[in-house]
Amino acid sequence: MKLALFLSTFLTFSAAVSGVCLAEASLTIHSTGSAHVRETVPVALRPGTQRLEFSEATAQVEPDSIVLRDPTGQAEFRILEQSYRNEPLSQALLLGLFEGKTLDFLRREPGKPDRVVVGKVVRGGLMAGGGIVEPIIEVDGKLQFSLPGDPLFPAGENELKPTIRWTLESRFSGAVRAELAYLSGGFSWEASYNLVEQAGGDGVNLAAWVSIRNESGRTFENARIKVLAGDLRRVPPGFQPRMGGVRAMAAPMASKGLMASPGQAIAEESVADYHLYTVLQPVTLRNQETKQVELLRASGVKADQVYVLETEGGALRADSKFGKVQVFREIKNSESNGLGVALPKGKLRFFSEGSDRQLEFVGEGEIEHTPKDEVLRVFTGHAFDLVGEHRVIHQTMDPANQLTTQVVEVKVRNRRKEPAEVRVREHPRRGGSWRLLKESQPHLDRDADTLEFVVSLRPGEERVVTYTIQFAG
Secondary structure, eight states, rough: OOOOBBTTTTSSSSSTTTTTTOOOOEEEEEETTTEEEEEEEEEEEEEEEEEEEOOOOOOOOOGGEEEEEOOOOOOOOOEEHHHHHHHOOOHHHHHHHHHTTTTEEEEHHHHSEEEEEEEEEEESSOOOSSSSSOOOOEEEEESSSSSSEEEEESSGGGGGGGGEEEEEEEEEOOEEEEEEEEESSSEEEEEEEEEOOOOOOOSSEEEEEEEEEEOOSEEEEEEEEEEEESOOOOOOOTTTOOOOOOOOOOOOOOOOBBBTTTTEEEEEEETTEEEEEEESSSSEOOOOEEEEEEEEEEEEEEEEEEEEEEOOOOOOSSEEEEEEEEEEEEESSSGGGGOOOOBBBEEEEEEEEETOOOEEEEEEEEEOBBOOOOEEEEEEEEEEEEEEEEEEEEEEEGGGGTEEEEEEEEEEOSSSSSSSEEEEEEESSSSEEEEEEEESOOOOEETEEEEEEEEEETTEEEEEEEEEEEEOO
């Protein structure tokens, strides 16, 4: 008896296993544009060599990643041969599949009613190397090197679908719930965040979504969906491994377990050095469909607005430079701030209520993967009513000792109706070493090449920061 997989009504069965149903598929979608597809399929095994096929695969299977196994380890079988076929659909291909068979052709002739002609396909027209030749059709016992009309192909042929075929050798007899797993292209996902600031409210409301895109060529009904966040490495196509020994692979780290709050649609867990987000309810993901699932929702999240005037010191020209004041939002990803869960990278949009209580879009940025208890810093644009001015007001040079001394002045003006705090960041990079000789107010050391002065301004106020710096070399 021929071995068969009971997968869909499109398959022709030569064996039957009663009481066994096809289990739902499980997808783990990576940020690299691929997914790990897993599904449980009932298989009827008999001792000896048998063949089976699976015609519900995606159109972008990585053939060398296919695994077929009995997860219980009780059924002993060996795969002697495995193949994956997914040819682009064309008339020549379909004619080739019907070589030696009869086919209906719809003949249209001027001044005559349309009629159906039955012909036998002697040669389909598709050569082994992919070239096209004229088809040969036998009609009424005569051969012709053209089609007698438009070919009418019956629907539901398995050969038209991406198909995996195996030749197995088995010692086991009986029904097995086998696991089929493979990597497939055609999948993508991304996270997006919407932050809403209400007029007179304390903090912002945050809603995060996961958008999943399926372009794999297959629809998945009631699938279990997971997305993996992190910089997962994939070997590029055509990669040739270096010879000279086998390197051991590190064992994966243990998972910390699913974490989900009541009412949440997605649960998060750590897997190896990545974060896995599991959609808690089955999802039907159709081909060429984008589906969104809520990742998290939080209210009263503290999102500090930070103004930064970033200027370059060490200018040899003593001219005036106006600077745009950058606007950032800083959010602590902690439980005390209503968050405290690993956030995958994605786009973050800010909305604010106007005087009419309608939402207005006020900027967007991108965040990287942000672990728990880290700070999100998002650049959202430039402030309209905060102005910066940077200039070198005095400069002396000592060529004998290769020294240059500059007095730098930074002016910051607040044209808002509310107070503002601006962080003035100076980067005295000019080559060689430098030292600070004098400053009008204490600075913060951000790093070895950054001076930060915190300037608090009342409405309509202008403040001036000066410092004297000496460069050597």
